[in-house]
Amino acid sequence: MTVALNERKKQILKAVVVNYIKTAEPVGSRTVARAYRMGLSSATIRNEMADLEEMGYLAQPHTSAGRVPSQLGYRYYVDYLMEKDDLSSAEEQALTSSLSTEKMREIEQIIVNSARVLSAATNQTSLIMGPQFKKSAFRQMRILPLDETRGLVVLITDTGFIKNKVIDMKQHLSQAELQQVVSYLNQKLYGLTIDQVTTSLINELKRDLFRRLEILEQAFILLEESLKEERQIRVFLGGTTNILNQPEFKDVDKIRRMLNLFEQEPLLFKILEDTSSEDDFVIKIGAENECEDIKECTLITGTYKIHDKTLGTVGVLGPTRMDYSRVISIMHRLVDHLNHSLSS
Amino acid sequence: MTVALNERKKQILKAVVVNYIKTAEPVGSRTVARAYRMGLSSATIRNEMADLEEMGYLAQPHTSAGRVPSQLGYRYYVDYLMEKDDLSSAEEQALTSSLSTEKMREIEQIIVNSARVLSAATNQTSLIMGPQFKKSAFRQMRILPLDETRGLVVLITDTGFIKNKVIDMKQHLSQAELQQVVSYLNQKLYGLTIDQVTTSLINELKRDLFRRLEILEQAFILLEESLKEERQIRVFLGGTTNILNQPEFKDVDKIRRMLNLFEQEPLLFKILEDTSSEDDFVIKIGAENECEDIKECTLITGTYKIHDKTLGTVGVLGPTRMDYSRVISIMHRLVDHLNHSLSS
DNA sequence: TGTTAGCACTCGTCCTTTTAGAGTGCTAAG
DNA sequence: CTTAGCACTCTAAAAGGACGAGTGCTAACA
Numbered sequence: 001m002t003v004a005l006n007e008r009k010k011q012i013l014k015a016v017v018v019n020y021i022k023t024a025e026p027v028g029s030r031t032v033a034r035a036y037r038m039g040l041s042s043a044t045i046r047n048e049m050a051d052l053e054e055m056g057y058l059a060q061p062h063t064s065a066g067r068v069p070s071q072l073g074y075r076y077y078v079d080y081l082m083e084k085d086d087l088s089s090a091e092e093q094a095l096t097s098s099l100s101t102e103k104m105r106e107i108e109q110i111i112v113n114s115a116r117v118l119s120a121a122t123n124q125t126s127l128i129m130g131p132q133f134k135k136s137a138f139r140q141m142r143i144l145p146l147d148e149t150r151g152l153v154v155l156i157t158d159t160g161f162i163k164n165k166v167i168d169m170k171q172h173l174s175q176a177e178l179q180q181v182v183s184y185l186n187q188k189l190y191g192l193t194i195d196q197v198t199t200s201l202i203n204e205l206k207r208d209l210f211r212r213l214e215i216l217e218q219a220f221i222l223l224e225e226s227l228k229e230e231r232q233i234r235v236f237l238g239g240t241t242n243i244l245n246q247p248e249f250k251d252v253d254k255i256r257r258m259l260n261l262f263e264q265e266p267l268l269f270k271i272l273e274d275t276s277s278e279d280d281f282v283i284k285i286g287a288e289n290e291c292e293d294i295k296e297c298t299l300i301t302g303t304y305k306i307h308d309k310t311l312g313t314v315g316v317l318g319p320t321r322m323d324y325s326r327v328i329s330i331m332h333r334l335v336d337h338l339n340h341s342l343s344s
Numbered sequence: 345m346t347v348a349l350n351e352r353k354k355q356i357l358k359a360v361v362v363n364y365i366k367t368a369e370p371v372g373s374r375t376v377a378r379a380y381r382m383g384l385s386s387a388t389i390r391n392e393m394a395d396l397e398e399m400g401y402l403a404q405p406h407t408s409a410g411r412v413p414s415q416l417g418y419r420y421y422v423d424y425l426m427e428k429d430d431l432s433s434a435e436e437q438a439l440t441s442s443l444s445t446e447k448m449r450e451i452e453q454i455i456v457n458s459a460r461v462l463s464a465a466t467n468q469t470s471l472i473m474g475p476q477f478k479k480s481a482f483r484q485m486r487i488l489p490l491d492e493t494r495g496l497v498v499l500i501t502d503t504g505f506i507k508n509k510v511i512d513m514k515q516h517l518s519q520a521e522l523q524q525v526v527s528y529l530n531q532k533l534y535g536l537t538i539d540q541v542t543t544s545l546i547n548e549l550k551r552d553l554f555r556r557l558e559i560l561e562q563a564f565i566l567l568e569e570s571l572k573e574e575r576q577i578r579v580f581l582g583g584t585t586n587i588l589n590q591p592e593f594k595d596v597d598k599i600r601r602m603l604n605l606f607e608q609e610p611l612l613f614k615i616l617e618d619t620s621s622e623d624d625f626v627i628k629i630g631a632e633n634e635c636e637d638i639k640e641c642t643l644i645t646g647t648y649k650i651h652d653k654t655l656g657t658v659g660v661l662g663p664t665r666m667d668y669s670r671v672i673s674i675m676h677r678l679v680d681h682l683n684h685s686l687s688s
Numbered sequence: 689t690g691t692t693a694g695c696a697c698t699c700g701t702c703c704t705t706t707t708a709g710a711g712t713g714c715t716a717a718g
Numbered sequence: 719c720t721t722a723g724c725a726c727t728c729t730a731a732a733a734g735g736a737c738g739a740g741t742g743c744t745a746a747c748a
Contacts (some may be wrong), residue, residue, distance in 0.1 A: 028740055041692050046741070064699045064740050106509075144486055144498065152506065154488065154498065162496065164506050165450070241603045244596060252594055259585045259603075372711055385721050390712070408711050408728045 005055075010081060011036070012048050013057055017069045017077040021321055024247045026066030071286040074298070074320055078283055085325035087333070095121060095333055101341045107131065107160045110341060111236050114314070114334060119239025121330045124318035125262070126238040129272045131159045131311040133233070138189045138197065143182050157194070159311060235268040248296070248319040261293045272313045275301045281328060286320050298322050302331055304338040311342065349399075349420075355380070356392050357401055358425040361413045365665050368591045370410030415630040415664065418642070422627055422668055429669035431677075439465060439677055445685045451475065451504045454685060455580050458658070458678060463583025465674045468662035469606070470582040473616045475503045475655040477577070482533040482541065487526055501538070503655060579612040592640070592663040605637045616657045619645045625672060630664050642666050646675055648682040655686070 005013065015036035019027045029046040049067050052058045057073040060066075069077065087095070098117045101110060111128050118126035136157035144152040146166070155163040188205055189197060240262050243249045249258065261267060271291050275282050281302045287295045294317065301315040314335055316327050349357065359380035363371045373389040393411050396402045401417040404410075413421065431439070442461050445454060455472050462470035480501035488496040490510070499507040532549055533541060584606050587593045593602065605611060615635050619626050625646045631639045638661065645659040658679055660671050 026740090030740075042740095043692050043694095043742095044690085047691090050742080060741090062699060063742095064697085064738095066740065140490075142488055146484075146500065152498070152500070154496070154508070156490065156496070160510070162508050162510070164498070164508060166504070166506070241600060241607065244600045244603070250596060252588060252596070252599070255596070255599065256585055256588045259588070263585065370711090374711080386711095387713095387721050387723095388719085391720090394713080404712090406728060407713095408709095408726085410711065 005057075005076075008040075009048055009052060012045060013052055013069075013073060014077060014081040016049070016052075016058060016067055017073060017081070020069055021323055024321060026061055026068050028066035031066070069321075071288075071320065074285050074324075078285070078324055082325050085323075085329045087326075087329055091121075092333075095330065096337075099334070099337050099341075107342065110338070111312075114338060115236045115238030117238075118314070118316065118330065118334055119242055122316050122318070122323075122327045123239070123242055123245065124316050124322065124327065125240050125242050127268055127272060127313075127315040127317060128236045128238075129269065129312040129314075130234040130236060131161065131306075133157070133161055133163070133194055135193055136161055138192050138194065140186050141182060141189070159306065233265070233269045235265050235272065237262055237268075243318070246319050248321065254296075257293050261291075267291065271299070272301060272315055275299060275313070275315070277301075278303060278310055281331065283324070283328075296320065298324075300324075300327055300331060302335050304335050304342070306339070306342045314338070349396075349401075352384075353392055353396060354425060356389060357396055357413075357417060358421060360393070360396075360402060360411055361417060361421040361425070364413055365667055368665060370405055370412050372410035375410070413665075415632075418629050418664055418668075422629070426669050429667075429673045431670075431673055435465075436677075439674065440681075443678070443681050443685075451686065454682070455656075458682060459580045459582030461582075462658070462660065462674065462678055463581075463586055466660050466662070466667075466671045467583070467586055467589065468660050468666065468671065469584055469586050471612055471616060471657075471659040471661060472580045472582075473613065473656040473658075474578040474580060475505065475650075477501070477505055477507070477538055479537055480505055482536050482538065484530050485526060485533070503650065577609070577613045579609050579616065581606055581612075587662070590663050592665065601637050605635075611635065615643070616645060616659055619643060619657070619659070621645075622647060622654055625675065627668070627672075640664065642668075644668075644671055644675060646679050648679050648686070650683070650686045658682070 012032060015032045016027045019031060019035070029042040029049055032049075033040055033042040033045050049058060052073075053060060053067065056070055057076060058067040059070045059073075061068060095117065098120075099114065108130065111130055115126045115128045118128070136159040139156045139158050141156070142154045144154065146152055150166055153163075153165045155161075155165075185205065240259065243258055244255065249255055271289070271294070274290055275284055281300060284299045284301075286298065289295055289297065289299055296319065297317055298320045299315055299317050300322075301313050303310050303313050305311055314331060316322075316331060318327075356376060359376045360371045363375060363379070373386040373393055376393075377384055377386040377389045393402060396417075397404060397411065400414055401420055402411040403414045403417075405412060439461065442464075443458065452474065455474055459470045459472045462472070480503040483500045483502050485500070486498045488498065490496055494510055497507075497509045499505075499509075529549065584603065587602055588599065593599055615633070615638070618634055619628055625644060628643045628645075630642065633639055633641065633643055640663065641661055642664045643659055643661050644666075645657050647654050647657050649655055658675060660666075660675060662671075
């Protein structure tokens with residue numbers, strides 16, 4: 001598939017991409033000749049650039065403008081040409097300190113903060129998918145009676161989720177009765193993921209229990225409810241207004257579509273889920289993205305884990321003209337940090 | 345203060361405001377003459393409009409454009425001229441059905457949904473301040489041991505808040521010991537607002553308890569923590585992108601400032617808190633707002649209650665050229681609905 | 689054969705000028 | 719007090735022109 005490029009073409013392509021990422025202006029042959037590839041005249045570069053355009057790596061906004069990387073050009077750059085970006089130690093330090101986890105016990109706080117830091121550091125929009133409730137394993141469940149007819153169900157998972165839900169109980173249940181059901185359930189459900197707690201499993205348990213306790217219909221209904229309807233897939237955003245800084249988003253209409261997307265959590269979830277791969281970072285450039293609204297953007301995603309179990313996805317979304325190596329470096333840091341600080 | 349306006353001037357002012365709200369274009373004397381005030385020529389209207397301008401109710405974007413209501417003009421309109429807007433029964437129905445509370449037990453869900461509905465119906469941005477944790481009254485507290493060293497504090501207030509926090513306990517506490525502290529605390533704190541649970545009160549309780557139980561240092565620290573640091577003033581937004589539809593926000597820079605504001609919850613909180621009045625709706629037009637960033641906007645706020653206790657504030661934010669009567673009608677509906685559905 | 693200087697040409701951006709139209713203010717008459 | 723009429727103002731949009739960056743091509747050169 002990939003047409004072979006000779007060394008010189010590679011260098012030129014790289015020069016164009018790097019320059020365009022920096023300036024957001026089409027890059028002319030002169031610029032390339034002067035700044036990057038000493039010893040060749042602009043005319044030669046021009047010829048090479050014409051070739052690169054024909055091959056599909058570069059494009060021209062109009063006849064008499066410089067060249068701009070095409071999607072394919074970015075792809076090639078990312079796959080073969082990009083150099084690793086080492087953050088300056090000042091930046092590094094700033095990053096570490098703003099990520100510092102003191103006073104942040106709750107997983108949600110950590111994630112919200114990470115999203116903010118990530119967007120600030122990259123100057124792009126960041127998306128972080130929180131741990132998926134459904135994939136978490138059941139740890140234990142409690143029911144606290146609140147008053148005569150209401151109770152509070154508390155559900156705790158291995159990933160630190162704590163869900164609670166107030167439930168109405170038509171009948172009064174004594175503390176002892178509740179206790180019995182609850183401990184039975186805890187025993188049966190321990191270690192299952194929420195996904196695995198299906199309606200049929202619940203029914204089974206219900207039958208099982210009914211022989212011993214007949215009062216508990218209500219209690220069951222609510223357990224079922226509280227498990228079933230929780231789709232609880234939260235996506236945390238940071239720096240949604242950063243796209244306004246990008247010159248490619250000076251059109252109000254584009255902005256609108258983008259911000260609209262940001263308001264629709266299920267869509268964001270889908271976008272992140274589609275992309276994510278267990279292990280490495282995934283870079284989706286332009287039309288490689290499924291979602292119509294981000295076909296002019298690049299999405300870079302990675303996953304974070306707790307004790308080697310994948311918890312969620314971290315993403316950075318910006319125009320295809322994005323500082324790939326820098327963003328990736330920052331994301332690496334962040335994911336490392338997340339992995340580390342969640343494992344405690 | 346208010347300069348008297350004769351009937352004709354009132355009619356003309358009203359016509360200009362109504363027309364400008366609808367079209368967002370400066371209104372000329374011709375338009376007013378034709379559409380609203382039959383039997384008068386445009387020249388006459390012109391004279392009157394010149395008067396109104398001199399009095400400060402109208403303004404001219406430039407010499408040869410129509411007139412636009414000034415802030416004072418809007419004020420006068422809102423205070424004396426505005427007619428009540430009756431929603432069409434179709435709209436009414438749509439509103440009621442999308443507000444329907446089935447399957448929404450949690451207060452947060454109800455509010456999020458309300459914000460969405462409100463923004464959709466008004467085509468503006470909506471802000472809803474959730475119940476303030478600090479003003480809620482302590483109902484009860486529980487500690488669930490999770491494992492050897494960790495426990496889950498659950499705190500319940502009269503307004504339906506359920507807070508939980510995982511805490512580390514350096515020492516192992518038996519269920520019985522915990523139980524003792526907890527029930528003592530419940531007894532002492534019942535009915536106080538969270539605001540009233542000060543550090544000094546806690547210290548007092550602590551001394552009191554220490555005589556009987558010496559182990560509980562840890563448990564106390566965490567109670568203190570979980571109460572203190574919770575500033576928990578959530579403002580829920582709806583339709584933040586609606587401002588993009590307003591012609592007054594076609595400037596990217598304005599958009600940026602606005603969206604930035606929306607990301608800063610504490611500021612939003614302040615804005616809502618400043619405005620709110622216990623009983624009636626408050627309309628702040630343009631520079632009447634304290635906050636620099638919304639001096640070109642109008643903010644309309646009202647409060648919702650549960651059992652006659654004010655819980656939070658509902659607001660609609662948009663350009664000063666906003667359909668006041670319509671927005672107010674919708675907000676009335678919404679607040680009624682909130683009041684009603686929260687009291688159960 | 690690959691490289692380069694030179695040059696005509698293209699096309700978008702920026703600036704100025706022109707034009708059209710909406711709306712005004714003023715005057716004089718009804 | 720009202721109104722017709724008219725000159726005037728000012729903006730927004732269209733039209734024109736100069737500029738300059740960058741290209742593609744050709745012909746000469748190593």
